Amino acid sequence: MSRLSRFVDRLIPDRVLEKTAQLPADVGELGVDPFGYDPKLVKYVATPVEWLYRQYFRVQVHGMANVPDGRVLLVANHSGQLPFDGMMIGTSLILDRDPPRMARSMVEKWSARLPFVSVFFARVGQIVGTPENCRRLLAREEAIMVFPEGARGISKTFDKRYQLERFGQGFMRLALETNTPIVPIAVVGAEEQAPSFANIESLAKLMQMPAFPVTPTFPLLGPLGLLPLPSRYSIYFGEPMRFEGHGDEEDEVIFRYVSEVKAKIEEMLEAGLKARTSIYL
């Protein structure tokens, strides 16, 4: 067993080791933080993910300097059927930021019911998205990744690509309440990793999934068809936005603030799409 683990350890590239070793963590006696995150496991996950990041999606990052230290809400558009966009944003914060940061995303509630997935998410620092969890993490000065479009965004069909769905408002109330800056993020490229022609809601319901997309490869190729296509990713980090308030404002006020963030992301998406020279090649 230890021979195997030594062998696996040798497969981890130094540049990954160097970055993951710098991740701050407040772990208890048994090696995990209070939310079940184990910083020692990150390097194992980061190794294949680094390959996806550099070789497969060939991620280009712009504006990383806009991500401050201390508590921050990273608010991004959501697309691509499977949350590789979240994975790539998280990876960019580890590999391309100095010092690296662990982004903790607010994951779908139903993931806590899934065997293996629930444990995997917890160990790599991802947390079920409840306001209480978010509040606690912000109080610990963590970086929280939020996709206010939620399942609406990630499972939308290809004809609606790069059109933002309705934004949830919870993140704005939390930002106001905790006086947390918001960094708007635009991800270009994730839409094309799994272009979906239809979302069969009845099947999704039957299988207790948030969506049942039909893509060129799924369900045709079975589970293999869930693998994303190698589209080029660009991630744009906008300047931090700060809003003044207490979090108990009327819905209209919150809506106005949320619209500002949404408009900013739309603007960044548009610029990103214009700057894009190739989708896959």
Add this chain to the structure above:
Amino acid sequence: MSTRTKPEVVIATGAAGNLGKLVIQELHRQHAVVAVDRRPIRGLPKDVTQLRTDVRWRQIEDVFRTSRVRAIVHLGLIHNPRGEDDQYRFNVVGTQRLLELTAKYGVDRFVMLSSANIYGPDPDNSYFLTEDAPLLGAEHHHEIRDLVAVDRIVQNFFYRHPEVKTVMLRPVHIVGPRVKNAPSNYLRLERPWVITGFDPIVQLIHEEDVVRAMMLASNYGESGVFNIVGPGEAPLSRILQVLNKKTRSVPAFLAKPILERAWSVGASGYPPPELRHIQYNCVVDGSLAKRKLGFQPHYNLVDTIRSVVEYRR
């Protein structure tokens, strides 16, 4: 006049239980204790007055007539999952009765031991539930129903009798060399079950740390409900690793029917709803007790875990 001459005592219920004994030994250092249980009481210090009675019966009131009762420390809830027939009544009516006597005889304090299981393990749970989180534990686990009912009665009492200092403690899973509850017994299994693909965050507290919290609660100057949390939290798998346990991994869809079958024929001592504790999180926030009661566990996590296999009586 007569109240002056009466001896002052503290009543402790659940005296025959393992935790009850520990609490009474501690209380006994500071107060004259009347130990109450309807089961035979053994192994208490000699000068502790023992009273074998059901708290719903008249005999208990004699203590109030002949002594000045300073405090009631109520550990006398039955948690037998096999459920004696009158368990619910005993727990609910018994607690109600003690509260009535508390009000009637002007008892200063009422301290009760509840449980953090009252919130219930659930996939939708946030981490670190505070004392005002909904009490959903009874949804799947009928044993918890008693605790929820008792909790309501005690909370109601807070408002009707603000003059009584009423404290309710909700500790996480209590483990230790002497307690024989479901979590301790689970950790003592040769090859404990785990649910395939699940590894919830678990909180444990050493029995002696619970006693310490009870003592702080019985000297606390106000009323309140407090989660009592031990030395941190850890995934179940790591806790089992500390004990060098080999586990048996059972998929959720098999675990439930198998355990239900085993439970119904008496081949297992674990009620099927306990499975949720090894599948989902029920993590609570103990910061209020730390702030208000000044409670800090003395045992660290590894020692707390190891204590279950140290010594059995």
